[in-house]
Structures are given as C-alpha cells and as structure tokens.
Amino acid sequence: MKIIVDVMGADNSPDVMVKAAVRAVKELSAQIILVGDEKEINRVLSENKLSSADLQIVNANDVITMEDDPISVRKKPESSLAVCLNLLKNGEGDALVSAGNSGALLVGATLFVRCIKGVRRAAMAPVMPVKNGMLMIADSGANIECKPEMLEQFAVMGSVYMKNVLGINNPRVGLANNGAEETKGTDLYVETHKVLKENKNINFVGNVEGRGVPMGECDVLVCDGFTGNLILKTYEGAGKMFADEIKNMFKKNIISKIGALFVLGGIKDLKKRMDYKEIGGAVILGISKPVIKAHGSSDEKAFFSAIRQAVNFVSTDVISKISDEMGKEA
Helix, strand or coil: CEEEEECCCCCCCCHHHHHHHHHHHHHHCCEEEEEECHHHHHHHHHHCCCCCCCEEEEECCECCCCCCCCCHHHHCCCEHHHHHHHHHHCCCCCEEEECCCHHHHHHHHHHHHCECCCCCCCEEEEEEEECCEEEEEECCCCCCCCCHHHHHHHHHHHHHHHHHCCCCCCCEEEEECCCCCCCCCCHHHHHHHHHHHHCCCCEEEEEECHHHCCCCCCCEEECCHHHHHHHHHHHHHHHHHHHHHHHHHHCCCHHHHHHHHHHHHHHHHHHHHHCHHHCCCEEEECECCCEEECCCCCCHHHHHHHHHHHHHHHHCCHHHHHHHHHHHHC
C-alpha cells in the first residue's frame, strides 16, 4: 500500500509531515511517497537522523499556500498538491493525505481524480467523538448550497464509511435541524427529511437538534456545508473551553490539586478520546480514490493519525462499496 503525502503548504511543513511519514512506515507497514521540496525533505531526515527506507521522494518546485484561491491547483501545476493529485490520478499511490489548502484540495480532487460515478458533489466529512461513540458530519464546508439529492448521497456515503471503517453496524443517520418535527427547518431540510425517510438503504432516525449532536443521537449527521462547519467549529471551541475550565478548576488550590490525583486516570482517558489528534483528518467523501484532509496546524501525532486513517480507508475498500451503493441509488 502506498500513501501519497503532501509535505508542503501547512503551518508546520515539512518537518511534521516527514516525521509522521517515517513513523507510519515503521508502525503501519505502509510505503510513503513524500511530495515537496526535496532539499527540505532531506534536511528534515538528516537533522532528525531518520531513515529513508520505504520512502519515495518526489520533488515539487512550487507550493499552494493557505492564502491561495482554490483554483490555484490549476494555476500551479508544479505545486506539491498538484503533483500529489496527479500521482493519485495515475494510480501511482493508493491514497492522498494533505494538511494544506482545503479548498484547493477539494477542487483538485474533484477535477483531477474525479468523483465516484453517480456522485453529484464530494463532501468534507470529519469524524469526531460524541457520547458513547463517534460521529461523522457530512458536509462540513465543501458545499454551502445543497439540494436534497446531494444530502441524500452524503447520508449514503457516510453510512458506508462508518460501517466499514469504524465498524458501526447499521449507522444511524440524522438530519441537522432546529427541531425534531418533520416540518421544521428551511425548505431544503423539509424536503430532505422526506427523501431520507423514503430511502430504505439507510437507517434514518429523523431530525437531530444541536444539543443532540454531542449526545450521540446519530452516527452520521447530514447537513449543508455552511451548517456543518458551524456545528464543527462550535463543537471544537466548546470542547477546548470545557477542557480549560476543568484544568483551571483542579489548579485552583491545594485541595483541588489533591482531588485531581484521584480522578487523573479518568481525565486522561477523556482527554485522549476528545483529542482530534487521535482521530486524523476529514475524509473527502465521493472522490474515486481516498483523500484525507488533515488539520492545517497538525503536529506529528495528528498527521500520523491522518496517515493511519488513509491506510484504514484503503484497506477496507470503502470506495468500491460506496460505488455499489451509488448504483443502487441510480
């Protein structure tokens, strides 16, 4: 299995990506193709005394920055991201992981690698921890304006991913909304509710309000990209706020510090489960080959998790399973 890694264009490029790739070779038995400035890649390997075994280095003379517009993937054909996408398109790797420009990655994956036959739009679909499990949000930013048929496809693709990669039998699909009643929400959400309710290939559990998201009322949360991004960012911010408050509470005085010792194990377990660095990145659902978008500020741990996520994506053959489901929907 070969994983293509874009080592440029992120906050901590290329050091973090190279170190994570070397770790992935050792721990995941994966072959890695590093794409970026060859001199910089070799510098990181040399400075950290890292082995280049099972690493293939492909030089790229340009970089797409976070400030570049999404179509830059066309304007900068020698950028690391464009080179990565062409490698994936031509079958020289099995999956792609990048922490670079989200818009450029999405546009490039759609233009270069193409969507699965029958898929109208790809969706940015991160997985995050909720009570007693994990939740996928589809979409979380790729498609601001959607139609019911698109949201239905997100539901189907998300269900296939959660079943095969996370092992959730018969994943529950929820529709993000401001009320549980079928008539709640905008015209898009009212119509989508009807469509999802009639689809026998998914386990639709109805509308899910904002408070139901962290409580784990569904396994796949379906929404347009604008709504999904707001939910995701609010969830991330609330999680950080609570973590900080808990830390401050236990540091308050000597009594609270002593009390912290008795619950330290539970706190560490909770912190690990809530840590996005353990999860990886966002899957771009609907592309004909596995593409993972890692967080732009990923450290070594987070980027390694994204590579591990790509390995799981490939090994579970989710793309062909989504393709089969799209055939049923046609």
